[in-house]
Amino acid sequence: MSPGEIWVVAEFRRDGLTRVSEQLVGAARDLAAHKELTPLAVLIGGEKSQAEELTRLAPHVLWVDNPALTPYEANRHVVALSKLIDSRGAPAAILAGASAAGLEFMPGLAARLRAAYLSSCTRLWWEGEQLAVRRAVFGGRVYEEFVVRTSPAVLTVRPGAFPRPEPLTSPGELESAKPGSTEFEGPKVTQTRSTTSGGRDLSEASRVVAGGRGLGSPENFQLIEQLAEALDASVGASRSVVDAGWRPHDEQVGKSGKTISPELYVACGISGAIHHVLGMNTAKVVVAINTDAEAPIFQSADFGVVGDANQVVPELIRELGRK
Amino acid sequence: VTLKVVVLVKQVPDHEAAIQVVSEQELDIEKRYVCSYFDEVAIEAALALQKAHEVELVALAAGSKHAVDALRRAVAMGIDRVEQIEQDNLAQSDSLAVAHALASRLKVLEPDLVLCGKQGGDDEQAAVGPMVAQLMEIPHVSAAVSLSLDPANSSATVERMSEGEVWTLQTGLPLLVSAEKGLAEPHVPVVTRVMKAMKAKIEVVPVEPLLDLPDTEIRMQRLRYLPPPTRPPVKMLISPFPGNVAELVDALGEAGVLPGKGDPS
Numbered sequence: 055m056s057p058g059e060i061w062v063v064a065e066f067r068r069d070g071l072t073r074v075s076e077q078l079v080g081a082a083r084d085l086a087a088h089k090e091l092t093p094l095a096v097l098i099g100g101e102k103s104q105a106e107e108l109t110r111l112a113p114h115v116l117w118v119d120n121p122a123l124t125p126y127e128a129n130r131h132v133v134a135l136s137k138l139i140d141s142r143g144a145p146a147a148i149l150a151g152a153s154a155a156g157l158e159f160m161p162g163l164a165a166r167l168r169a170a171y172l173s174s175c176t177r178l179w180w181e182g183e184q185l186a187v188r189r190a191v192f193g194g195r196v197y198e199e200f201v202v203r204t205s206p207a208v209l210t211v212r213p214g215a216f217p218r219p220e221p222l223t224s225p226g227e228l229e230s231a232k233p234g235s236t237e238f239e240g241p242k243v244t245q246t247r248s249t250t251s252g253g254r255d256l257s258e259a260s261r262v263v264a265g266g267r268g269l270g271s272p273e274n275f276q277l278i279e280q281l282a283e284a285l286d287a288s289v290g291a292s293r294s295v296v297d298a299g300w301r302p303h304d305e306q307v308g309k310s311g312k313t314i315s316p317e318l319y320v321a322c323g324i325s326g327a328i329h330h331v332l333g334m335n336t337a338k339v340v341v342a343i344n345t346d347a348e349a350p351i352f353q354s355a356d357f358g359v360v361g362d363a364n365q366v367v368p369e370l371i372r373e374l375g376r377k
Numbered sequence: 378v379t380l381k382v383v384v385l386v387k388q389v390p391d392h393e394a395a396i397q398v399v400s401e402q403e404l405d406i407e408k409r410y411v412c413s414y415f416d417e418v419a420i421e422a423a424l425a426l427q428k429a430h431e432v433e434l435v436a437l438a439a440g441s442k443h444a445v446d447a448l449r450r451a452v453a454m455g456i457d458r459v460e461q462i463e464q465d466n467l468a469q470s471d472s473l474a475v476a477h478a479l480a481s482r483l484k485v486l487e488p489d490l491v492l493c494g495k496q497g498g499d500d501e502q503a504a505v506g507p508m509v510a511q512l513m514e515i516p517h518v519s520a521a522v523s524l525s526l527d528p529a530n531s532s533a534t535v536e537r538m539s540e541g542e543v544w545t546l547q548t549g550l551p552l553l554v555s556a557e558k559g560l561a562e563p564h565v566p567v568v569t570r571v572m573k574a575m576k577a578k579i580e581v582v583p584v585e586p587l588l589d590l591p592d593t594e595i596r597m598q599r600l601r602y603l604p605p606p607t608r609p610p611v612k613m614l615i616s617p618f619p620g621n622v623a624e625l626v627d628a629l630g631e632a633g634v635l636p637g638k639g640d641p642s
Binding site for chain 2 (some may be wrong): 067068097098105125127128129132153154155156157158159160161162163164165166169170171172173174181186188190191192193194197198199200202203204230239240241242243244245246248249254257258260262285286287303304306309310313317318325328329332334336337340341342347348352353354355356357358359360361365366369370373374377
């Protein structure tokens with residue numbers, strides 16, 4: 055077993071390669087360069103065009119070409135990856151995005167390998183010969199750092215933790231692997247359907263505009279959607295408006311919803327209960343718009359506007375249009 | 378057919394409990410423990426299954442002595458039988474060690490279905506459920522928003538949430554399912570049930586290890602705890618409306634977070 059590689063398990067969705075997969079290929083390139091390791095992007099199932107797309111960013115791409123592995127299913131992913139390790143040897147690290155899929159199959163893989171597993175990492179670096187990670191706990195109120203001692207280290211990484219890498223000057227090498235068996239036991243995906251209008255999912259978005267009770271009515275969420283469009287952002291919501299049925303669950307930002315780290319977060323009519331703040335306090339730049347100058351959201355913001363979001367947001371859309 | 382359903386529950390500090398980084402090696406956590414939110418969703422989902430089918434329900438917890446708080450919540454919500462795994466030091470262990478303790482007990486209980494929350498409200502690893510399934514060699518589905526069982530055919534239909542999509546899966550039992558918000562709406566138990574749960578019997582069960590799993594230290598070592606980076610004080614834009622909005626747009630332009638440059642969406 056020679057831990058001479060760092061693997062990134064790439065994820066494609068309807069709208070293509072996920073941003074976190076791109077970011078991880080960049081992270082793997084950097085980590086590998088320090089230790090003379092080989093960064094390898096791994097595609098389990100999927101299509102040749104997707105594997106080729108990965109060669110834009112990754113110097114080495116391994117495509118496990120097996121129709122039984124499409125669409126994604128966690129238990130199959132674990133079997134496919136562990137077979138790959140049997141044939142190729144264990145890498146130093148296996149990285150995947152902390153997406154719904156990553157959080158589903160990566161812990162299972164780690165358990166099968168009896169390997170170290172840490173999820174939703176926000177930083178990776180070498181501490182001597184060992185890989186070290188940072189991650190947030192208690193909703194970002196505390197960070198913890200670990201060194202990982204197993205080969206492989208099995209790690210999921212939060213979207214937005216690493217920058218998007220530059221494309222390679224010449225495409226990487228594409229290698230395909232055909233695993234022996236095409237039969238897999240276990241759950242079968244029978245249907246997938248979209249619950250959103252097609253915008254980029256919150257957790258991957260660079261910019262998020264979120265609305266709360268201060269908007270007054272579900273109809274006024276149109277303003278949030280319009281501002282999101284003007285900013286090329288995704289729409290988020292506070293728990294109270296999700297619980298009130300104004301917005302779907304998968305737009306909820308906060309402790310029982312999503313934890314996100316966009317470049318820009320605009321909180322409109324959100325008071326900033328701790329529950330909400332725990333989901334967005336790792337955003338880079340936070341704007342708060344609220345009628346109450348004493349609202350706690352202003353303590354978690356970089357820029358504050360005291361005013362009614364229903365009045366401020368349309369003006370903000372106009373002002374952005376003038377730029 | 379009677380199905381055996383085991384719900385895994387975990388105690389976590391209340392989200393309003395004070396948490397301080399005392400030193401690199403020590404946290405000070407206010408002792409206000411509750412059942413982790415997503416585990417309450419799993420409990421509620423289990424209770425719903427019990428209404429629809431012939432189901433024997435058990436709640437199982439591992440971890441520190443505070444696990445009792447999560448188990449009492451399960452009792453108050455309506456689960457009759459609860460078990461706490463007797464094993465020291467699990468609070469300082471990694472997810473795999475905790476999953477191993479749970480899987481070791483589950484091998485004895487032989488459930489048809491294991492339910493748990495999709496992640497704990499403290500370390501947010503979201504790992505124990507999938508790991509338990511792998512160690513038990515049963516399939517799992519994470520982040521479920523709906524679950525229906527067909528006991529006669531020993532099968533289940535699960536819908537899981539994945540970034541704006543709902544995926545439907547068909548699978549046989551036994552199975553482990555982790556709960557996303559929306560799988561069920563946890564009810565708040567009435568005070569009399571909470572009082573009664575305070576006196577409920579909590580069975581402490583020893584476990585025979587399923588595997589010869591090395592200690593956490595072989596896999597990883599925590600270097601330190603750190604306080605999160607602090608945000609500079611908020612800059613309030615105080616010009617009269619709409620001048621403040623124009624100032625805001627200028628400030629965002631300077632911060633480089635407006636669309637158009639560098640970062641195509």
